[in-house]
Amino acid sequence: MGSRVVTPEEVLESLMNDGTIDAIRMKIIAQLKANEDMKKNTMMMVEQSKVLNTPGAEKKTKRELFDELRRELETSVLEKASKAVWELILDSSGLGKEITETVEKVYCRLSGQEPPPPPALLPLPTTYPQEENEKESKDKQEGEKAKEMDISEPSSRKRTFSEMNALEKAEAVENGSPDRTVASEDGTLPSTNAKT
Known part of the structure; x- marks a missing residue:
């Protein structure tokens, strides 16, 4: 079976139709929620916000406070979240690797090519550099x-x-x-x- 030219749009459409995009999105959200640095930074920004620290803030409704906080902090929180998401996507060992492998499989299936073989595993060293240094020192x-x-x-x-x-x-x-x-x-x- 000959291979044909497959467009990125076709690959994306296939990933959307089979639910892969939604599954990846859920994994990203789960990892963002588990990111302790993101939580700490966001909490610190909220605690230091002008909205909560201005006189009369205690008299406002929760809805009013939420809307004002969103306007004040939305851009900076989303910038940090976006950076964290890109780090996850580009990670060559975790979720990023999984995304790359999934896209390659779909591309190969659509183009009629055989999927590439998994990368050859290098033999693990019996001792690691730190252990060698410690042994030499000893x-x-x-x-x-x-x-x-x-x-x-x-x-x-x-x-x-x-x-x-x-x-x-x-x-x-x-x-x-x-x-x-x-x-x-x-x-x-x-x-x-x-x-x-």
């Missing part, structure tokens, strides 16, 4: 601790010349062999004044 800290331990433990470090000399003197005294010559700290051997 390995580095453990390496530094090991170096500190090597320095602080006398058995695992090299002995100085004077330490070796003192050790040899102690061994000579223990063994009872005073004949053993021990070098002085400057590395020279002491002179022996032995009488022969």
Whole structure:
């Protein structure tokens, strides 16, 4: 079956006729109602409105207050709502992705084309960059601790010349062999004044 040119109007008409537009509209409204930032901003604007803060506002009817609030705040509230709706529509992972996929399916159905395959999923990394950084940092800290331990433990470090000399003197005294010559700290051997 050959593909034909499909106009955007045809796609829109199909989406309207099968109820998709209404379903998307309801999802957008539900997400706007759940948007806490929108609620807080709107409440703050109402609390700071001139209509409610002018003397005599308490004497007006609810209908009068509502009409005056609408005239005062409608434009700014609708601007914020419009921005939030566009963010939802253009979101590439949530509702925006769903809208794009739905439009593509309808376009393909109307034009007689096969729908595009879903994008290839990339393999998930076994570790995430933050975990790798934490692991490298931990390995580095453990390496530094090991170096500190090597320095602080006398058995695992090299002995100085004077330490070796003192050790040899102690061994000579223990063994009872005073004949053993021990070098002085400057590395020279002491002179022996032995009488022969």
